[in-house]
Amino acid sequence: MKAAVFREYNKDPTKVVKIEDIDVPKIKANEVLIKVESASYNYNDLWAIWGEPVKTPLPHISGSDVAGTVVEIGEDVSKFKVGDRVVSHSNMSCRICEQCTAGREYDCKDRNIWGFQTGPLWGGFAQYTHLPEVNVAKLPENVSFEDAAAISMVGMTAWHMLVGRARIIPGQTVLIMGGTSGVGMAGIQIAKLYNCNVIATAGNQQKMDKCLELGADNVVNHREADWNKKVREITKKEGVDVVFEHIGKNVFPQEVSLLKMGGTLVATGATTGYDSTLDLRFLFFKGTNLLGSTQGTKAELEQVIYWVSKNKIKPLIATTLPFSNMVEGHVMMAGAEQIGKILTTPQKL
Structure with a gap:
């Protein structure tokens, strides 16, 4: 598959982020494999490339917001099936501590932001990615992949x-x-x-x-x-x-x-x-x-998606870049002049 990979930190994304051919990830028993149709940019993608304020695992695939279709499920997955339209919930936590079981996974001491602190080679700017089923939410048919990717983390x-x-x-x-x-x-x-x-x-x-x-x-x-x-x-x-x-x-x-x-x-x-x-x-x-405040719960993500489906929250998209030119999205993020979210389409080079 094609993926946007960087193998060293640099203030200039154009010098280090490259489209590479890597293996499609193998999933664990509790994970789903997602064919990524749309992925959006966040400021933490720049932090990852810069190596600030923390050093992300290298080599790295950034990207914390994706929407797409489930193409494979692990043997322990019970809430999703192949063909489901889904969006990522990027707040990764242990799901077993006192905070997580009380519905406060954002307070988990082991919490990480997927696509930023995870890795190596584990993020959304790729043609396929994998996530635990607890970090995936279903999409209503009337919510596009683009709108879902644009609103998931920020919403x-x-x-x-x-x-x-x-x-x-x-x-x-x-x-x-x-x-x-x-x-x-x-x-x-x-x-x-x-x-x-x-x-x-x-x-x-x-x-x-x-x-x-x-x-x-x-x-x-x-x-x-x-x-x-x-x-x-x-x-x-x-x-x-x-x-x-x-x-x-x-x-x-x-x-x-x-x-x-x-x-x-x-x-x-x-x-x-x-x-x-x-x-x-x-x-x-x-x-x-x-x-x-940092990120939110899966239930809160589902609330946002619900209101998007009711046309009460409308994602604003600035531009959609072909995957072959996805590094330009990082440059745009650093310039901060766009109005709306920047997207890329991993299936469209």
Whole structure:
């Protein structure tokens, strides 16, 4: 089969990611073999190639979001059959510890992100891949492979942040940072699904307009020095109930200052850097809740897919690349200028 493989770390993906011929993986008793029809890009694909912040196993196939068809099942697999349309659940955990059995697999001490921390040669940018059946969800017939691959990780992550962790309720004001990122676009739509008032941020007018199309009630340009003052003006100086954060140190202090009394900031990722500072007075005087969040549960992924099937969450796709040119997707991710998810089609070279 064809797979996108890198055998060393490098800041320039074009120097190390190559399409290679490798063997189709052999599956274990609890696994399914998936013919990958669509795979999408995430920022952790760049981290894997860079070898930061952790060294991924080499040689490596990255890719944490795939959708496709089951072509083989292991002898212990009971919930899937050959021909099933499926999407990946990238949050890999032991499934037997106290956290996992309580439905909190995101808190498993042995948790890994498939396609990022797994390997060697175990990720989604390949014509075939394998996953334990517990890491696979079925796709309704009216959800395309492309939409499923585009929404799986970002949708599950956003759902877990807003519903699982921040526990949003109707009427709250939610600030969605980076509204045209993959996770941001999902966040806007999930918050509106819960009838929240949504303020989104974006880095240029085109992206700001897209946030409004997705349902945001207001939008500000986070590249402007006074962006936080504009958020405060929109809220009539009251601030926001929830901040949906994944930007990192460039905006973290301002985000915390925008919270209402008892407000909640829920964070996943730190694209601009992780070494931020915090005025602790905002923490204790305002009763601020600071929550971390990473990925989500399979049940949360299934919720997202359900709402996609009902046309209430709409994945936004920027472009689809032929597999022979898939490395260009990594370059685009690093540039961060696209609006929507980048996909590649491993079956179409």
